[in-house]
Amino acid sequence: MAHQADARRHLDERGYTGPLIHNDNPLKLFEKAVRDRVVDSYYWKEQCFGLNAATLLDRAVELTCIGGTFGVGQRPTPFLCLAFKLLQITPEREIIEFYLGKAGEEFKYLRLLAAFYVRLTYEKGEDVYTTLEPLLADFRKIRRRTREGWSLTHVDEFVDDLLQKSRLNPRTFLEDEGIIEPRESALGEELEELDGEGSEGGGNAESDKTSGDGDGSMDGDVDPRNGDRASSREATPEAAARSDESMAGD
């Protein structure tokens, strides 16, 4: 078993005979314009030539940011080039899970790369949800290269963007169909307590103020929204609205 060192044959329109994803050439998951920019970039030619799933780790551990294209020339970031390489290699599912799990614990950009790949290539919506949701408990900071400049995000924010802002089947729909189980929150029972307090505080806010433990319940309501980001993930509409402007498509 072998694959080509570069993507020339992969990108040839005449008679593609490689693995298929969504019934098409996996490299076509990138738009033509982006594809051409990646293939033209020096990083692609120098660093991505002849990589396989093992040597790709060497490059992925050296990543310092995520992002799409940058600058006036819209040069692709190394992150994008490596994602393109992953599409060309199409590693086995175990390898991707290793990138996400054990290797991702150590190298955060590798985890993001694999998460991005999973979102692009996994064909079933439930697979995407079940694979990526454990990563919502990862709060490490990451750098994001935008068109002009840099911004700061977090691993869970990025993963949440992957799940929320895309044409993926909504999780609630899949749950209604009985395809996946409702998500178990990392907070566990604590979440229900918070929810109970929250609805209490929201509904009878005025009457609570007068009662003895009203202050306590208000504190409990405010704290998780601002401080603990894990709980704000549970309030999905809020999270989606808040992070709308932070992520722009690649």
Added chain:
Amino acid sequence: MSNRAGAYGASSGNDTSFRKTWDRDEYAAKAASRDKKLQEEGKARHEAKLAGKKYIRRASTPPDARETEARKARLNVADQVGKTQLVPAGATQGKRGKGAGFYCDACDLTYKDNLQFVEHLNSKQHLVNTGETGEVRRSTLEEVEERFEWLKRKRQDEKAREVVDLGSRIEVAREVEEREREEKRRKRNEKRRKTKDGVGVQEVQVENDGVIC
């Protein structure tokens, strides 16, 4: 009669032992394999014709061709900076032969910029000349795990070497410098040994070092 030796020790006139002897079995096997190959090719040609395609015979990969691997390090495009070299007079035209720029030993070509050079290094022509197939082996999960462990260890080592104390940093820097100097000395000695009588390379001193007065 034919076995009689000559008067001066030469073998007899009609001795045919100088002729090449043929291993009949070997050649019979060769012929059989050739027949088989032809037959297979004819079959493939026929099938291609039935399918409405043109049969194109693929050149065979040399048996000693090795698989392409990823570059071990970044391409060093700055290693010629600050060096002087003699360039043949006709070197400015075309990329054939050695000239000023990035030179590829295997293909005897010179490129003027690193983008063209790296494109050449990835090209089929270069891969064939260096005996590579242009195909990369798929790695297994075990290999990926092994690579990960190695990278993790490497990073831990680097972190352990990283110190904030000024005294030890100076110490480390001195050690590194000493090592580099030792390496330079070794290279110089090697070069000296290569020259005639071990006199070393004579430095040519040019007056007014390129400065126009």
